Amino acid sequence: MFRKFLVSCLIQAALVSMAIAAGPYGGIRVGAWVGGAFTDDNTGAFSHCAATSAYGSGVSLVVGQNVGNAWLLSFASPSFHYNKGDALAIDVIFDGQSQARLFATANSPIMGTAILPANSSDESNDLALLQGPAASFKEFAKIRDRSIRSGDSVVAIGFPYHGLLTSDFTVTTGIVSSLSGLLNDTRVLQISAAVQPGNSGGPLLDTGGLIVGMVAAKINALKFVRATGNIPENINFAIKTGTIRDFLDNSVVPYQTAESKGELKTTEIAGAARSYTLLISCTATEQAESTKR
Numbered sequence: 618m619f620r621k622f623l624v625s626c627l628i629q630a631a632l633v634s635m636a637i638a639a640g641p642y643g644g645i646r647v648g649a650w651v652g653g654a655f656t657d658d659n660t661g662a663f664s665h666c667a668a669t670s671a672y673g674s675g676v677s678l679v680v681g682q683n684v685g686n687a688w689l690l691s692f693a694s695p696s697f698h699y700n701k702g703d704a705l706a707i708d709v710i711f712d713g714q715s716q717a718r719l720f721a722t723a724n725s726p727i728m729g730t731a732i733l734p735a736n737s738s739d740e741s742n743d744l745a746l747l748q749g750p751a752a753s754f755k756e757f758a759k760i761r762d763r764s765i766r767s768g769d770s771v772v773a774i775g776f777p778y779h780g781l782l783t784s785d786f787t788v789t790t791g792i793v794s795s796l797s798g799l800l801n802d803t804r805v806l807q808i809s810a811a812v813q814p815g816n817s818g819g820p821l822l823d824t825g826g827l828i829v830g831m832v833a834a835k836i837n838a839l840k841f842v843r844a845t846g847n848i849p850e851n852i853n854f855a856i857k858t859g860t861i862r863d864f865l866d867n868s869v870v871p872y873q874t875a876e877s878k879g880e881l882k883t884t885e886i887a888g889a890a891r892s893y894t895l896l897i898s899c900t901a902t903e904q905a906e907s908t909k910r
Contacts, residue, residue, distance in 0.1 A: 652681075679730075688733040690719065699723035707731060717871040737868045742804060742856060743833060744864045749895050756892040758820060760858050761827035762874040769793045770824050771808055772883060773832050773855075774890045775816030779898070786819075786894060788887045791851065793829075798854045799836075806830050809851040820894065821855040825877030826886045830855030 644653040645668065652668025667681030679691035692707065699705070703723040710716050721731035737746035765771075773789045791810030798805035808821065812835050821830035836852040865872050881889075 689730055690721075690733065691724070691728055691730040692721070693728040695727055697727045697729070699726050699729065701725060703729075705729045705731075711871075717869050718866050719869060720867065734868050737870075739864050739867075742860050742864065744831075744856070744861070746864075746868050746870065747897060749897070754893055754895070756889070757873075758828050758890075758893045759873045759875040760862065761823055761825070761829050762876050765793055765796075765806065765823065765829045765858075767793050767796055769829075771810055771829060771855075772822045772824075772886050773808070773810040773812055773816060773819060773853075774822065774887065774894055775812060775819030775832055776896045777813035777815035779815050779896065786887075786891070786896070787816075788883065790883060791853075794851075803857075804860050805833060805854045805856055808853050808855055810853065811851065812853045818897070820890060822886055822890065823877055824880040824886070826881050826889050827875055827877055828858060828861075830857055831861055 642654045642656065644651070647668075649670045650668045651670070652666065654666045655664045656662060657664045663684055665681050665683040667679055669677055669679040671677045674694075675696060676692055676694045679689075679693065681689045681691070683689065690709075701723055705721040705723060707719045707721050707729065708716050709719055719731040719733075721729035723729045738744065770790065770792055773791070774786050776786050789811045791808050793806055794809050795807035797803045798807055806821075806829075808830075810821070812819075812832050816832045817834065819832045820828050821832055823829045833854045833856050835854070836849050838849055841847070841849045841852075862872070
């Protein structure tokens with residue numbers, strides 16, 4: 618009886634908001650997991666479902682899904698001592714894969730809850746996360762652990778003007794011109810490596826073949842000419858790895874970092890990039906809506 622009561626309390630405490638909820642209804646028991654569905658006491662509508670299991674360490678894990686279809690993980694133990702609202706960093710390993718970091722909030726002194734991202738995109742930094750076919754990748758890219766410096770050599774990989782030019786990726790080289798972009802935007806690097814439409818989203822690599830950024834854009838030449846009267850040359854931008862790592866952390870995607878161990882030839886860097894670079898094409902149809910007057 619005590620265990621059932623404790624499980625019920627843990628499931629209810631896993632609510633993202635601490636609104637009153639009744640349940641569990643239609644309780645389930647699978648192995649060591651116990652759970653059910655909950656309703657909102659104010660409306661009677663479905664609120665969330667959750668299941669929990671206790672481990673030998675004394676920590677209970679709650680897995681749930683709320684009315685917005687967002688998944689959540691809660692961790693509870695009588696040995697925890699949090700202040701409600703505390704921000705928590707929790708390292709987990711899913712299915713024996715690489716370690717990933719979750720960001721949780723303390724619901725109570727003994728419990729923290731992490732929301733798994735439902736939408737893996739970041740419009741402010743122009744980042745999106747897509748899952749490609751596993752069979753297409755033999756290796757994965759590693760992020761450079763040490764910060765890039767102004768003047769460091771870089772290699773940009775991408776598929777500019779795909780269909781008009783080569784169907785294979787292209788390789789261009791240059792240097793890091795500046796550690797900030799337009800109007801001192803510190804989220805991006807300015808690079809001299811030539812990029813074109815189609816390079817966006819491609820890796821920017823150092824001379825050791827490690828990721829130091831993601832190609833984002835080139836300067837708008839027409840606007841620059843109107844503003845200054847001069848034609849810009851070799852002014853391109855890449856998103857820094859700090860922003861990329863924050864995005865991956867928030868998306869609960871594991872990654873590896875490494876330190877450069879000597880310089881590679883550009884041909885070697887490009888050859889290695891082939892094993893983890895994939896062309897993604899998006900075709901959209903724009904349909905104009907007629908307005909009746």
